[in-house]
Amino acid sequence: MSQNTSDLYQVKEKMYVATDCIIFGFQDGKLKLLVFRRKLAPLEGEWSLIGSFVRLDEDLEIAGQRVLREATGLENVFMQQLKSYGKKDRDPGYRCISVAQYALIRIDQYDEKLVEEHGAKWYEIDHLPLLILDHNEMVHDALLQLKHNARYKPIGFELLPEKFTIPQLQSLYEAIYQRELDARNFRKKVLSLNVLEKLDEKDKTGSKRGAFLYKFNYENYQKLLKSGYIFEIA
Amino acid sequence: MSQNTSDLYQVKEKMYVATDCIIFGFQDGKLKLLVFRRKLAPLEGEWSLIGSFVRLDEDLEIAGQRVLREATGLENVFMQQLKSYGKKDRDPGYRCISVAQYALIRIDQYDEKLVEEHGAKWYEIDHLPLLILDHNEMVHDALLQLKHNARYKPIGFELLPEKFTIPQLQSLYEAIYQRELDARNFRKKVLSLNVLEKLDEKDKTGSKRGAFLYKFNYENYQKLLKSGYIFEIA
DNA sequence: ATAATAAATGTAAAATATACATTCATTTTT
DNA sequence: AAAAATGAATGTATATTTTACATTTATTAT
Numbered sequence: 001m002s003q004n005t006s007d008l009y010q011v012k013e014k015m016y017v018a019t020d021c022i023i024f025g026f027q028d029g030k031l032k033l034l035v036f037r038r039k040l041a042p043l044e045g046e047w048s049l050i051g052s053f054v055r056l057d058e059d060l061e062i063a064g065q066r067v068l069r070e071a072t073g074l075e076n077v078f079m080q081q082l083k084s085y086g087k088k089d090r091d092p093g094y095r096c097i098s099v100a101q102y103a104l105i106r107i108d109q110y111d112e113k114l115v116e117e118h119g120a121k122w123y124e125i126d127h128l129p130l131l132i133l134d135h136n137e138m139v140h141d142a143l144l145q146l147k148h149n150a151r152y153k154p155i156g157f158e159l160l161p162e163k164f165t166i167p168q169l170q171s172l173y174e175a176i177y178q179r180e181l182d183a184r185n186f187r188k189k190v191l192s193l194n195v196l197e198k199l200d201e202k203d204k205t206g207s208k209r210g211a212f213l214y215k216f217n218y219e220n221y222q223k224l225l226k227s228g229y230i231f232e233i234a
Numbered sequence: 235m236s237q238n239t240s241d242l243y244q245v246k247e248k249m250y251v252a253t254d255c256i257i258f259g260f261q262d263g264k265l266k267l268l269v270f271r272r273k274l275a276p277l278e279g280e281w282s283l284i285g286s287f288v289r290l291d292e293d294l295e296i297a298g299q300r301v302l303r304e305a306t307g308l309e310n311v312f313m314q315q316l317k318s319y320g321k322k323d324r325d326p327g328y329r330c331i332s333v334a335q336y337a338l339i340r341i342d343q344y345d346e347k348l349v350e351e352h353g354a355k356w357y358e359i360d361h362l363p364l365l366i367l368d369h370n371e372m373v374h375d376a377l378l379q380l381k382h383n384a385r386y387k388p389i390g391f392e393l394l395p396e397k398f399t400i401p402q403l404q405s406l407y408e409a410i411y412q413r414e415l416d417a418r419n420f421r422k423k424v425l426s427l428n429v430l431e432k433l434d435e436k437d438k439t440g441s442k443r444g445a446f447l448y449k450f451n452y453e454n455y456q457k458l459l460k461s462g463y464i465f466e467i468a
Numbered sequence: 469a470t471a472a473t474a475a476a477t478g479t480a481a482a483a484t485a486t487a488c489a490t491t492c493a494t495t496t497t498t
Numbered sequence: 499a500a501a502a503a504t505g506a507a508t509g510t511a512t513a514t515t516t517t518a519c520a521t522t523t524a525t526t527a528t
Binding site: 416423442 | 485486487488491492493495496
């Protein structure tokens with residue numbers, strides 16, 4: 001490749017790199033997705049995931065964190081790369097690939113005002129509106145990945161408050177797996193993993209009797225992994 | 235965002251998008267990786283994964299297929315996106331993100347001459363040389379993913395010839411999992427899935443007695459999935 | 469005091485995973 | 499042609515994990 005050709009390529013082959021965030025939350029026993037009204041033409045006003053171009057002086061992951069912070073005010077949130085979407089005509093305006101990242105947030109923590117400013121709304125995962133471009137496909141893929149990952153890694157806890165009850169945890173897993181679980185077997189299973197720390201407090205919002213609160217114990221989880229045991233729920 | 239700012243962004247925020255291929259093969263009971271001598275400065279002559287810029291008029295997946303075809307002459311090969319690597323300084327020359335894709339190839343099928351022309355070499359997976367940039371990290375991540383995916387999806391078969399024996403399949407899984415498996419239990423398990431079709435032929439390269447050849451049956455695999463059963467080996 | 473509500477608990481049966489040693493079919497050697 | 503050598507093929511008993519299923523408990527509201 002001559003220097004000239006190389007120079008030509010430097011102009012020709014560059015493209016936009018965007019990142020879009022699939023933001024999951026959990027509320028009222030439902031898995032929800034945060035979607036936004038697009039502010040720019042084209043497709044202004046349509047429902048969309050929140051995203052941004054990745055800046056030239058910005059790591060890809062940092063870009064995702066920035067987008068999330070700008071949209072929700074949250075920092076230090078669980079976020080993981082899902083997949084890159086790179087069909088040549090996926091965006092009619094210009095050539096752009098998008099790296100989708102998905103975030104799990106504690107829904108009660110997000111900055112409501114900031115979200116409102118962005119014209120955002122929480123939708124139940126099985127009643128989503130039509131989103132722009134390939135965003136529905138992204139959500140579909142993210143949901144599959146969430147189902148898979150929640151089973152083999154303790155990421156479900158990222159969707160609950162720091163203190164949660166076993167019935168709340170079960171309800172979350174039921175929402176993710178989209179099927180009912182047996183309360184006795186579920187409790188037995190998650191407690192057997194030895195990664196939940198029982199607290200001396202009860203949550204009484206769900207029943208008269210109240211349910212004990214638990215915390216996820218990361219140290220014990222690390223021990224579990226080192227022991228070679230495979231974390232698995234369901 | 236004013237039109238002016240937008241125009242500015244159009245120039246400023248574009249970057250190179252590359253794709254790098256992690257090419258796995260299986261030979262002599264060993265999992266192997268195909269690595270290349272880099273042909274261009276900088277880092278000319280160093281060991282590297284094979285890659286290319288993604289062209290403006292080219293889908294991301296197509297770019298991966300093109301790279302693989304140029305390097306090995308193979309088409310219709312199993313290839314799957316791994317992850318995108320986007321640290322701002324990952325490439326010292328220019329801002330570039332790379333979408334890593336990994337391929338599983340039937341090692342006896344690749345075009346030897348083409349591979350030689352590229353100064354390529356098959357390395358055993360646990361005796362890899364130092365690769366340029368973040369390529370060793372890519373391989374590490376791909377290997378983790380391969381271990382995981384081989385367990386839950388029948389992708390291991392992509393590394394074997396169309397017809398293979400149970401002992402060959404076991405040897406492959408031992409190479410991927412990097413541990414020994416019990417021959418009786420392994421055979422029992424894979425046959426119980428009902429996705430292997432026994433042929434009337436034997437392979438005698440491995441023993442005097444010869445071992446029966448099998449073919450993977452995709453139809454039965456689809457049935458297995460639909461039945462809700464979870465494919466799992468190991 | 470009673471009713472109402474969701475939380476918490478145990479056990480038996482079924483399915484799955486694990487550990488382990490011998491015989492079989494064929495080729496090579498003598 | 500008999501014997502030796504080699505990896506292929508097979509079964510069973512035990513341990514572990516998963517599943518199915520009904521009652522009692524703690525607390526609040528009436």
